[in-house]
Amino acid sequence: xRTSLNNIKQTEDYLSGQxxxxxxLLFKAKMLIDPSLRLNVVMQQKIYLLVRLxxxxxxxxxxxxxxxxxxxxxxxxxxxxxxxxxxxK
Amino acid sequence: xEATVDLIIExxxxxxxxxxxxxxxxxxxxxxxxxxxSLQDAKDIFQDALVIFYEKIMTRDxxxxxxxxxxxxxxxxHLWIRKFNHDKLNVSLDDVEREIVIPEDYFPTVEQNxxxxxxxxxxxxCLELLKAFYYDKLSAQDVSEKFGYxxxxxxxxxxxxxxxxxxDRVKEKSISYEDFTE
Numbered sequence: 208x209r210t211s212l213n214n215i216k217q218t219e220d221y222l223s224g225q226x227x228x229x230x231x232l233l234f235k236a237k238m239l240i241d242p243s244l245r246l247n248v249v250m251q252q253k254i255y256l257l258v259r260l261x262x263x264x265x266x267x268x269x270x271x272x273x274x275x276x277x278x279x280x281x282x283x284x285x286x287x288x289x290x291x292x293x294x295x296k
Numbered sequence: 297x298e299a300t301v302d303l304i305i306e307x308x309x310x311x312x313x314x315x316x317x318x319x320x321x322x323x324x325x326x327x328x329x330x331x332x333x334s335l336q337d338a339k340d341i342f343q344d345a346l347v348i349f350y351e352k353i354m355t356r357d358x359x360x361x362x363x364x365x366x367x368x369x370x371x372x373x374h375l376w377i378r379k380f381n382h383d384k385l386n387v388s389l390d391d392v393e394r395e396i397v398i399p400e401d402y403f404p405t406v407e408q409n410x411x412x413x414x415x416x417x418x419x420x421x422c423l424e425l426l427k428a429f430y431y432d433k434l435s436a437q438d439v440s441e442k443f444g445y446x447x448x449x450x451x452x453x454x455x456x457x458x459x460x461x462x463x464d465r466v467k468e469k470s471i472s473y474e475d476f477t478e
Contacts, residue, residue, distance in 0.1 A: 251463055255430060272310075274339065277318070293326055293329035294325075
C-alpha cells in the first residue's frame with residue numbers, strides 16, 4: 208500500500224486501540240511533531256462518525272419500508288386496528 | 297446475544313424488523329398514547345429505538361435479561377424523555393431500563409447533516425463500503441463478495457482508499473465552511 212494509505216491504516220489501529228503500547232506511544236510522538244498528521248487523525252475520527260450517521264439514515268429508510276409494508280398489507284389489518292385504537296380517543 | 301447477531305446475518309434485517317414491528321410496536325404505541333403522544337410520535341420514537349437496538353446487537357455489547365420487546369420499550373422511554381423533557385418525572389423506569397444508554401452522537405447536528413448530503417452527492421459507493429465494514433460489521437470476505445472485489449486484500453485496500461477519499465472531501469468542505477475542528 209502507498210504511504211498515505213498506510214497512514215490511514217495506522218490511524219485506524221491507533222484510534223481503535225489495536226496498536227501495541229509501544230507503537231501507540233510512537234504514534235503520539237509523531238502527532239506531536241506533525242500537525243498535518245494530527246489534523247488527519249481528527250478528520251478520520253470525524254469520518255467514522257459520519258459513516259455511522261449515514262448508516263443510521265439508511266437503516267431508518269429500511270425500517271420505514273417495513274412500516275409502509277405493514278401498514279398497507281391486507282393481511283395485517285388486525286395489527287393496524289390494534290395500533291389505531293390506541294390513538295382513536 | 298451472539299445468537300442474535302448470527303440470526304441477523306442468516307435472515308436479513310427486513311425479516312428482523314418486521315418481526316420486531318409486530319411484537320414491540322404495540323407496546324411502544326401504548327406507552328406513547330398513554331402519554332398523549334400522537335401516532336407519528338410513536339412511529340418516530342419506535343424507529344429510532346429499532347436503530348439503537350440494532351447497533352447494540354451489532355457491537356455485541358448487549359446482554360439483556362428481559363425480552364427484546366421490553367428492551368426496545370426501554371429505549372423508547374429514554375427517547376421519549378429526551379424529546380419531551382417536561383414529562384421526565386412522569387415516566388417510571390425500572391432497573392433494566394435505567395441501565396440503557398442512548399448513544400450521545402445519535403442525533404446529527406446541522407453541520408453533520410450538511411456534510412452528509414454533500415458526501416452523498418459526491419459518491420455513495422464509498423459510503424456503502426464503509427457502512428458494510430464499520431456499521432454492519434461484515435468481514436472482508438463478505439464485503440468482497442458483496443461489492444465484487446477479487447480478494448480480501450484488495451477490499452481492505454479499497455476500504456482505506458475510501459476513508460482517504462471521504463476524509464479529503466470533508467477536509468475541503470470544512471475549510472470552506474470555516475469550522476475547523478481543532
